[in-house]
Amino acid sequence: RNLKKHFPLQGGLFGSVTGYVHAVDGVSFTINRGETLSLVGESGCGKSTVGRCILRLTEPTAGEVLLDGQRIDHLSPGALRPLRQRIQIVFQDPFSSLNPRMRVGDIIAEPIINFGLANNKNEVEDRVSGLMDRVRLPRDAMRRHPHEFSGGQRQRVGIARALAPGPDLIICDEAVSALDVSVKAQIVNLLAALQDELGLALLFISHDLAIVEHVTHRVAVMYLGKIVEISDRRTLFASPQHPYTRALLSAVPVPDPSVRRDRIVLRGDVPSPINPPPGCRFHTRCPFVFDPCRTAAPSLRPIGKTEQLVACHLSSDAAFGQSNAAQLQT
Ligand code: SF4
Ligand code: MG
Numbered sequence: 001r002n003l004k005k006h007f008p009l010q011g012g013l014f015g016s017v018t019g020y021v022h023a024v025d026g027v028s029f030t031i032n033r034g035e036t037l038s039l040v041g042e043s044g045c046g047k048s049t050v051g052r053c054i055l056r057l058t059e060p061t062a063g064e065v066l067l068d069g070q071r072i073d074h075l076s077p078g079a080l081r082p083l084r085q086r087i088q089i090v091f092q093d094p095f096s097s098l099n100p101r102m103r104v105g106d107i108i109a110e111p112i113i114n115f116g117l118a119n120n121k122n123e124v125e126d127r128v129s130g131l132m133d134r135v136r137l138p139r140d141a142m143r144r145h146p147h148e149f150s151g152g153q154r155q156r157v158g159i160a161r162a163l164a165p166g167p168d169l170i171i172c173d174e175a176v177s178a179l180d181v182s183v184k185a186q187i188v189n190l191l192a193a194l195q196d197e198l199g200l201a202l203l204f205i206s207h208d209l210a211i212v213e214h215v216t217h218r219v220a221v222m223y224l225g226k227i228v229e230i231s232d233r234r235t236l237f238a239s240p241q242h243p244y245t246r247a248l249l250s251a252v253p254v255p256d257p258s259v260r261r262d263r264i265v266l267r268g269d270v271p272s273p274i275n276p277p278p279g280c281r282f283h284t285r286c287p288f289v290f291d292p293c294r295t296a297a298p299s300l301r302p303i304g305k306t307e308q309l310v311a312c313h314l315s316s317d318a319a320f321g322q323s324n325a326a327q328l329q330t
Contacts, residue, residue: 005023022274037203092174104146170202175204209252219236247265
């Protein structure tokens, strides 16, 4: 709720703080049990930082993180420990996140031992074998090292390790981005199957909307540290409202030739998160920008009676928005 992360810039004399990178600037969302929420946006929009703040790999500057209604963002490391079991992460690059000197069986066993989830060596081994079956890794993989495996197989090891403590939520940070297309599909299908079997919630952080469309229940679109639109998958892909969402989607190839999406090419680059633009953060690049956008920040508001939330003056103020939208179309 209203999560913020501002990284200090230490460029001044004697390391004094000269400014802040507004990486995450007031982000709120909920993920339900058994649900996949995708956090999408271009690199640098703050989506990974949100994931890291949830896990406390990064300390949030402000806001709250709640698990089953209980705040976990301000807990001491000791109090946080039992909850750590319940939230796990799978990283983009399984090669750098897996210790090359450890055998796969030991990598998967590590969280089981650390969280005290087994009473003896046999129990650890049983659990490891069970997890390897779950992620469809051959049993003999146990005694081998990460470099002996393909990227997809290594990501299965990463997933088995994340599953080991029996989490409720897994954060997948670009977890399939580095993989070949066919392998991507296999890993995505595996995640979906695991979600069904175990009732896992997934926070799927990705810049790849084509993949997101296949895995997700809901989508939150981020731009420069803020969520600009959040909605269920079908609505978002069929009827994106925020101009930024529309631009992102217009770049995704559509397999169905009867569906046409006009390509919206955005001008300029994403502005610096050190001094984000006032008003709507997207106003420097928005094809629909009009005066209020430059001074007033639009808040996330529902469209009609739906659960689609959009932060845009064109959508949020119905009457005002429609007259402007009409103007823009003529
Ligand atoms: Fe564009 Fe204005 Fe909407 Fe921002 S508020 S997305 S600048 S129309
Ligand atoms: Mg990232």
